Amino acid sequence: MSNVLIEKALALREEAMEKLQLIKDEIALDGFFATYLSKKGSIKGLLSNMKDVPPEERGNVGSEVNRLSAEVQKAFEERKADIEKRKLEKRLKEEAIDISMPGRKAPSGRINPYHLIIDEVTDIFLSMGYEVIEGRDVEEDKYNFELLNVPKDHPSRDMQDTFYLDAGKLLRTQTSAAQAHTMVERSVDPTPIRMISPGKAYRRDDDDMTHSHQFAQIEGLVVDKNISIANLKATLELFAKKMFGPKREIRLRSSYFPFTEPSVEVDVSCFACGGKGCNICKGTGWIEILGAGMVNPKVLEMCGYDPEVWSGFAFGVGVERVAMLRYGIDDIRRFYANDMKFLDGFIGK
Ligand code: DAH
Numbered sequence: 335m336s337n338v339l340i341e342k343a344l345a346l347r348e349e350a351m352e353k354l355q356l357i358k359d360e361i362a363l364d365g366f367f368a369t370y371l372s373k374k375g376s377i378k379g380l381l382s383n384m385k386d387v388p389p390e391e392r393g394n395v396g397s398e399v400n401r402l403s404a405e406v407q408k409a410f411e412e413r414k415a416d417i418e419k420r421k422l423e424k425r426l427k428e429e430a431i432d433i434s435m436p437g438r439k440a441p442s443g444r445i446n447p448y449h450l451i452i453d454e455v456t457d458i459f460l461s462m463g464y465e466v467i468e469g470r471d472v473e474e475d476k477y478n479f480e481l482l483n484v485p486k487d488h489p490s491r492d493m494q495d496t497f498y499l500d501a502g503k504l505l506r507t508q509t510s511a512a513q514a515h516t517m518v519e520r521s522v523d524p525t526p527i528r529m530i531s532p533g534k535a536y537r538r539d540d541d542d543m544t545h546s547h548q549f550a551q552i553e554g555l556v557v558d559k560n561i562s563i564a565n566l567k568a569t570l571e572l573f574a575k576k577m578f579g580p581k582r583e584i585r586l587r588s589s590y591f592p593f594t595e596p597s598v599e600v601d602v603s604c605f606a607c608g609g610k611g612c613n614i615c616k617g618t619g620w621i622e623i624l625g626a627g628m629v630n631p632k633v634l635e636m637c638g639y640d641p642e643v644w645s646g647f648a649f650g651v652g653v654e655r656v657a658m659l660r661y662g663i664d665d666i667r668r669f670y671a672n673d674m675k676f677l678d679g680f681i682g683k
Pocket of ligand 1: 626627
């Protein structure tokens with residue numbers, strides 16, 4: 335009997351060793367293990383027949399079967415390691431990266447030219463000690479109009495018809511709303527103000543080459559003691575020279591804004607022709623760049639600054655207009671069209 339079991343084990347070992355050589359993947363390996371090496375697998379399974387072996391031979395037979403089973407187990411482990419190694423090598427080969435290949439260029443965006451202008455203007459005023467105030471696009475009628483001396487039914491509202499929202503709110507028509515906010519916020523304990531506030535404004539305009547229902551402005555406000563129009567002129571002249579070149583002159587023309595008194599339009603001598611007259615300045619030698627004026631005492635008062643003590647000046651620059659003049663852009667709609675061909679023209683400007 336003992337011989338019979340041992341012989342069966344020997345035959346199974348032969349069979350198993352042959353099969354093992356043919357195995358090429360992990361699934362087949364699993365099948366092999368179940369067939370020959372698991373507890374119920376054929377070699378170990380022989381041990382369940384031990385009851386038929388005479389007791390004095392059991393030790394011998396048992397250890398022989400175990401030894402043969404261990405041999406197959408060892409060969410199995412080796413085969414398994416070999417298959418895993420080959421699999422890894424294959425994967426490494428397949429996933430190898432050719433570092434000598436040129437990379438794929440990731441498309442990148444560009445800074446819109448009107449942001450270039452905002453950044454430049456901001457830098458100029460920061461260097462003069464101004465702070466930058468962030469306004470809000472959704473405003474209350476009060477800040478956009480009333481505190482700026484544009485009461486309900488004032489005719490100048492018509493020119494700034496806008497998008498009205500619920501509960502007395504609207505999309506602001508001018509960044510000037512940020513002036514009113516800043517003064518009101520600081521009026522509890524009034525301190526001097528030197529601020530600019532770049533941002534968007536909205537008007538229900540029909541869009542054409544020079545109009546857009548959404549555009550950008552930069553507001554400026556200075557409030558202090560003894561501020562005069564000389565301070566306004568000096569500040570804007572310095573700004574014009576830094577922005578458009580050291581040879582630029584400015585001139586003030588009388589104008590009207592409800593929140594300033596007196597009000598002016600500010601022209602800069604043409605940076606394209608130097609003042610001789612060209613297409614850009616329409617032959618006049620001057621280009622209008624912004625509106626400005628001395629803060630209307632009524633506005634100071636409504637916003638909590640005593641006009642007997644405080645005075646100030648304000649200005650508002652149209653960002654797209656400056657960008658169009660500066661870069662020779664013919665249509666305001668180009669700023670918002672996300673056209674990379676257009677934007678590519680401003681790399682490094
Ligand atoms: N808010 C004016 C506009 O949108 C621009 C402006 C003019 C702003 C004069 C000012 C100013 O602060 O003093 O047309």
